[in-house]
Amino acid sequence: MAYDQATAERVQKSLLGRDFAERKMMGALCFMARGHMFAGVMGEALMVRVGSDAYEAALTKPHVRPMLMGTRPATGFVLVDPAGFASDAALAGWVQRGLEFVAGLPAKG
Template sequence: MAYDEALASRVRSALSDVGDLREQKMMGAICFMVGGNMCCGATGDALMVRVGRDGYEAALGQDHVRPMKMSGGRRPRGFVLVDPPGIETEDELKRWITRGRKFVATLPAK
């Protein structure tokens, strides 16, 4: 599945203050790596956010959020997808990206 370039551009803009940012394309998505750890990404028209296992259930309780599903049906706990209605405004988008950044800040840099 291709990713929405407009969403990817919005994510780039929201992460413009990150010094250790790298983009990596994988499985049709574009992922944004902070400190070598996947923070968020764009897959289709949804925002993928790494919220961690402890934040997974709470994130799924939010509007417009669903589990991330890999090919083959595997659902990695700790990653969610936020559909377009949940990231319409820049504030909503930044709130989700900040959630991903806070989680990866707890991980050792790679």
């Protein structure tokens, strides 16, 4: 599955001035901070790492659905459909959620 380049560029723009890395994997463009994936673009959807504690609450938000690995939900990650990040503020809010989650994890390599 290819990722939407326009969405990827919007995420990149929202991260200007921050320390992050990009990595292509699982057919997606993933964004990493401190060695942890915090967001990504899968197809047209925005993938966000919210953590297991915030997972159920995130799924109650409009235009949010579980991220599946095969047929099983990847608990801790959600997919936000384009209507859920149509504005730059909404996109930045989701990206910030992912960043805040990984800020609480120990840095990797």
